[in-house]
Amino acid sequence: MSEHQMNGAxxxxxxxxxxxxxxxxxxxxxxxxxLYDALYKVRKKMKFVLVRHEQGAAHMADGxxxxxxxxAAVLVTSGPGAGNTVTGIMxxxxxxxxxxxxTGQSVRSMLGKDGFQxxxxxxxxxxxxxxxxxxxxxNDIPRVLRExxxxxxxxxxxxxxxxxxxxxxxxxxITGLDAEMNLPGYHPQSKGYTPETLHxxxxxxxxxxxxxxxxxxxxxxxxxxxxxxxxxxxMQIPVTSTLLGKGVFPDSHPxxxxxxxxxxxxxxxxxxxECDLMMSVGARLDDRILGVPSMFCRxxxxxxxxxxxxxxxxxxxxxxxxxxxxxxVLQDLLPLLQKGDTEDWCKTVAGYKKKWPxxxxxxxxxxxxxxxxxxxxxxxxxAIIATDVGQHQMWAWQFYKCDKPxxxxxxxxxxxxxxxxxxxxxxxxxxxDEAVVAIVGDGGFQMTMSELATxxxxxxxxxxxxxxxxxxxxxxxxxxxxxxxxxxxxxLEGNPDFVQLAKAFGILGLNLxxxxxxxxxxxxxxxxxxxxxxxxxxxxxxxxxxxxxxGKPLEDTVLGHPKKKKGRxxxxxxxxxxxxxxxxxxxx
Amino acid sequence: MTxxxxxxxxxxxxxxxxxALVRIAQAFSRRGFNIExxxxxxGTTEDFSRMTITAKGDRAGLEQIIMQxxxxxxxxxxxxxxDEEVVARELALVKVAVNSEQRGNVLQIADHFRAKTVDxxxxxxxxxxxxxxxxxxxxVELLRKFKIVELVRTGKVIMAxxxxxx
Numbered sequence: 001m002s003e004h005q006m007n008g009a010x011x012x013x014x015x016x017x018x019x020x021x022x023x024x025x026x027x028x029x030x031x032x033x034x035l036y037d038a039l040y041k042v043r044k045k046m047k048f049v050l051v052r053h054e055q056g057a058a059h060m061a062d063g064x065x066x067x068x069x070x071x072a073a074v075l076v077t078s079g080p081g082a083g084n085t086v087t088g089i090m091x092x093x094x095x096x097x098x099x100x101x102x103t104g105q106s107v108r109s110m111l112g113k114d115g116f117q118x119x120x121x122x123x124x125x126x127x128x129x130x131x132x133x134x135x136x137x138x139n140d141i142p143r144v145l146r147e148x149x150x151x152x153x154x155x156x157x158x159x160x161x162x163x164x165x166x167x168x169x170x171x172x173x174i175t176g177l178d179a180e181m182n183l184p185g186y187h188p189q190s191k192g193y194t195p196e197t198l199h200x201x202x203x204x205x206x207x208x209x210x211x212x213x214x215x216x217x218x219x220x221x222x223x224x225x226x227x228x229x230x231x232x233x234x235m236q237i238p239v240t241s242t243l244l245g246k247g248v249f250p251d252s253h254p255x256x257x258x259x260x261x262x263x264x265x266x267x268x269x270x271x272x273x274e275c276d277l278m279m280s281v282g283a284r285l286d287d288r289i290l291g292v293p294s295m296f297c298r299x300x301x302x303x304x305x306x307x308x309x310x311x312x313x314x315x316x317x318x319x320x321x322x323x324x325x326x327x328x329v330l331q332d333l334l335p336l337l338q339k340g341d342t343e344d345w346c347k348t349v350a351g352y353k354k355k356w357p358x359x360x361x362x363x364x365x366x367x368x369x370x371x372x373x374x375x376x377x378x379x380x381x382x383a384i385i386a387t388d389v390g391q392h393q394m395w396a397w398q399f400y401k402c403d404k405p406x407x408x409x410x411x412x413x414x415x416x417x418x419x420x421x422x423x424x425x426x427x428x429x430x431x432x433d434e435a436v437v438a439i440v441g442d443g444g445f446q447m448t449m450s451e452l453a454t455x456x457x458x459x460x461x462x463x464x465x466x467x468x469x470x471x472x473x474x475x476x477x478x479x480x481x482x483x484x485x486x487x488x489x490x491x492l493e494g495n496p497d498f499v500q501l502a503k504a505f506g507i508l509g510l511n512l513x514x515x516x517x518x519x520x521x522x523x524x525x526x527x528x529x530x531x532x533x534x535x536x537x538x539x540x541x542x543x544x545x546x547x548x549x550x551g552k553p554l555e556d557t558v559l560g561h562p563k564k565k566k567g568r569x570x571x572x573x574x575x576x577x578x579x580x581x582x583x584x585x586x587x588x
Numbered sequence: 589m590t591x592x593x594x595x596x597x598x599x600x601x602x603x604x605x606x607x608a609l610v611r612i613a614q615a616f617s618r619r620g621f622n623i624e625x626x627x628x629x630x631g632t633t634e635d636f637s638r639m640t641i642t643a644k645g646d647r648a649g650l651e652q653i654i655m656q657x658x659x660x661x662x663x664x665x666x667x668x669x670x671d672e673e674v675v676a677r678e679l680a681l682v683k684v685a686v687n688s689e690q691r692g693n694v695l696q697i698a699d700h701f702r703a704k705t706v707d708x709x710x711x712x713x714x715x716x717x718x719x720x721x722x723x724x725x726x727x728v729e730l731l732r733k734f735k736i737v738e739l740v741r742t743g744k745v746i747m748a749x750x751x752x753x754x
Contacts, residue, residue: 122607127614131661134606151661184635185603185664310655313648 008138009038009169011177012102015145016046018177021073021100023047023064023429025057029077030117031104034169039075046073049429049458052450054081056422058088059448061099063386063426066409067436069221071098071152072426078104079117082163083124087416090128092159094413095244096217098152099159100145101129107167108136122163130158138171143179150181155188156308157221191332192309192323200320201279202336204301208277210345211237214260214289217244217412218282218307219326220405224248227330228281234334236342238349240268242283243412247402251381257349258358261289261554263394266356266546269554271349272297279303280318282326284311286413295553305329356546356559358398365539366515368392368467372399372439374518375465378526383435383463384427385409388420388444391473394544396439418447421464425451428460435463435526442468442495452505455531463525464533466498469540477543482550502533513537593644595624597674597746599754600639600657601631601664608662612639615656621645625678625743636664638754640745667754674746674754679718681706682728685735686713694734701727712737 006014012035016024024046028036039048051057054076061072076085082103092099105111106118122134131151133144141164148160205211219228225248232239232255239249240257251258257268269291272278278297282305283289290296293315304311304318305326312321322329360369372395375383381401386409387393393410402408409427411419424438445466455462472490479487502509512521512534525532545560602608609628616623627640643650650668657666682703686694687710694713698705701724703717717727721744728739748754 123610126607126610127618132607183661186661308659310652310659312655314652 006042006173007034007038007170008135008141008164008173009034010042011138011141011173012145012164012169013038013042013046015142015177016073016100017044019145019149021046021071021149023049024073024075025049025051025060025426026073026075027051027054027057027077027081029079029081029104031078031106031166032076032081033104034166035075035102035104035164038169047429048075049454051422051454053448054084055088055418056425056448056451056454058085058099058101059091059416059419059422060426060429060451060454062088062092062097062419063409063423064430065092065097065099065426066423067384067406067427068430069223069406070430071100071149072430074099074101076101076103077117078106078121079119081117082121083119086125086128087414087418089125089159089161091411091414091416091419093128093130095411096157096221097159098157100148100152101159101161103161103163104169105134105163105165108165109167111165121161125161128159129161130156132161132163134163135165135168138168138173139175141168141173142175142177143181146179147181147183150183151186156218188307189323190307190325190328193329197320197322198333198336201303201322201333204277204303204320205235205237205279206338206340208301209341210275211235211277211279211340211342212257212271212275213237213239214278214280214283214285215239215241215245215248216280216283217242218305219245219248220282222282222307222325222327223405224281224327224330225405227327227334229253230334231330231337235337235340236346237340238271238346240264240271242289243397243410245283246397246405246408248405250403251401252403254350255346257353259397261291262548263398263544263546264289265358265398266557266559267349267352269546269548269557270352270356273555274348275300277301277303279305281305281330282307284308284314285316287315290315291548291552291554291556295555360399361542362515366513366537367542368469368536368538369395369399370515371465371467371512371518371522371536371538372396374522375437376400378519378522379435379437383407383437384431386420386424386427386436386438388438388440389415389417390441390444391469391477391542391544392439392441392467400439417444420444421448421455422451424462424464425455425460428462429458436461438462438464440464440466441473442466442470442492442498443472446495449501452502452507452531452533456505456507459530461529462531463528464531465525465536466533467536467538468495468498469538469542470495471540473542474544480543498533498535508532510534511537593646595642595644596650597669597671597676597744598641598643598654598666599669599746600641600666601754602637602639603662603664604630604635604637605662608637608660609639611660611662612641612657615653615660616641616643619645619649619653621649621653625741627743627745629745640743642744665753669746669748669754673752674748676720676744676746677718678721678724678742678744679716680724680728680739680741682715682717682731682736683707683738684713684715684731685711685737687711690734694731697727697730703727
């Protein structure tokens with residue numbers, strides 16, 4: 001078909017292919033039929049995946065992007081179709097994930113008249129997109145698509161929404177696909193710093209005796225892992241990584257402190273309490289890692305490197321702020337550095353790693369950390385992990401050991417339950433030849449489990465480990481610790497038989513109920529060629545530790561539950577006092 | 589306890605695109621800032637608009653808003669200006685109910701503030717005043733002893749003095 005005969009919808013599909021979108025996830029509907037007709041008529045190489053719920057489509061595009069670094073498209077209809085993507089868009093926005101969301105819309109003459117399936121999605125999503133468009137003229141489509149891709153993928157990445165009225169899709173588009181971008185106000189800077197700033201950082205690093213680096217998602221996105229490793233090794237600086245930064249510094253490295261913050265390691269939190277310099281590389285220093293923001297590293301020089309200057313001073317006031325792309329900054333910084341005097345500090349920190357290792361129970365039933373630890377060892381830390389949100393997520397962060405970035409996919413900022421399964425599906429589409437494992441809880445899984453159909457239809461070999469404690473475990477943990485055991489709305493009585501459920505979708509379902517069966521069941525699951533769901537019957541009551549109780553500084557990291565009282569299951573009322581015990585606060 | 593929050597002048601230069609105003613307004617409302625006045629007008633070409641916003645709030649919150657606004661795709665520049673750096677003007681129309689006896693007194697006030705009479709009837713008059721916001725406040729205050737029927741103010745517009753960019 002010559003470009004001159006195309007309509008707006010066809011221009012949109014062709015533009016998606018032209019800008020390099022490899023896969024679109026979605027569900028059609030009335031206002032999106034022209035788009036889907038164009039998909040039928042002009043699509044060449046872009047894959048289309050029909051999902052079961054639009055939220056799933058957005059999370060799949062999200063998982064795809066977090067596994068590959070490339071955005072995928074979401075293609076949905078107006079009104080409820082668009083509305084269902086809101087949680088997915090917000091999830092991507094909070095975690096700086098690129099995504100192109102295309103929503104059908106009522107015809108132009110009906111806009112604002114409350115027609116069937118009309119929702120003002122342009123305004124509804126405004127606070128949760130990096131940018132958005134309501135296309136009023138088919139001739140704008142090629143330009144808008146190019147701009148959307150550029151905006152989504154440069155600077156601090158994020159989702160871009162394009163709302164397309166049905167009749168815009170049906171009218172001719174005569175401009176051709178090579179439209180120029182017109183973005184006079186958009187100039188993302190990868191080097192917003194001066195040589196003086198670099199010298200200040202270098203001087204502070206060299207002078208520091210007890211430095212710690214906090215590596216975040218920005219370091220992953222800018223692919224700064226090599227520079228980070230060189231920096232840490234050259235200067236002998238311990239590195240802790242955020243949930244979304246996991247793997248950007250190898251978990252197995254002697255200088256690695258692994259995670260920090262609310263459920264970080266005790267040694268990372270202790271190191272942050274004692275450090276004299278904290279350098280954040282692409283982390284936005286959010287409330288889940290700070291403890292009490294005003295007390296975070298309060299005696300240390302704080303250096304904040306971020307591509308987004310709006311992050312500076314949001315919660316933590318840094319002494320040195322450096323606006324730039326993490327990789328570029330580190331590349332420019334490395335020649336200025338020399339080995340610092342951190343030998344004593346590294347010994348101290350290594351001592352903390354020995355003193356307060358991450359640990360988990362192995363007796364009295366099956367425990368999630370135990371299964372995740374076995375999975376980590378069986379897959380040699382090579383699987384792509386997608387988690388849901390809750391206790392299992394924190395345990396996956398703690399016990400699945402990764403040495404590479406782009407391998408641990410988790411909803412951090414938004415904390416979106418229901419993310420895990422569709423994100424794993426998206427990741428598998430992005431990296432079809434690698435093992436993808438979804439670690440989910442019984443609560444979150446049931447929010448998007450209809451996507452089992454998507455996994456089954458496409459024969460995606462994802463392995464779903466469902467940590468089934470028949471509870472909304474993280475909320476229950478808080479109710480346990482801070483609400484005097486008033487368990488309100490957390491008992492998931494009425495869970496289905498998940499193995500039967502898997503079978504109903506044509507997926508292999510396995511039960512794992514005893515610790516002795518872990519090797520056998522894990523092996524069977526990982527060796528199966530198609531999708532597998534493993535229902536892991538874990539103990540009902542178990543808490544995630546270490547934990548910094550809400551409203552407490554990192555000094556107050558609690559290592560574990562107080563000893564079990566007679567006649568009371570572990571983790572009951574006595575826990576209240578645990579929350580106020582500053583175990584790390586007492587220097588020993 | 590109430591603290592007096594400073595009023596801040598912001599000037600925003602923005603590409604003339606749908607939704608730009610809403611995005612900016614959201615940056616304020618999400619952080620609990622109250623916009624006191626907002627003026628949107630065409631820039632030097634029709635592709636761009638100039639917004640002048642005055643808002644009350646704390647310093648840290650304002651810095652966040654400036655950074656969040658600067659980050660918006662359609663925004664060219666977002667700057668805060670102190671009163672000293674800029675020429676600031678505002679226009680007010682005041683409709684006062686006056687009879688023939690009171691008219692002279694009102695005209696005297698208008699004359700003092702260099703306000704113009706732009707409408708006059710047996711029972712009312714409309715004054716037009718321009719100047720700094722404080723001058724207009726002062727005139728309105730004096731007119732209150734008569735009956736102010738309606739009051740419309742444009743809100744402050746500002747321009748940087750000399751070589752400074754607005």
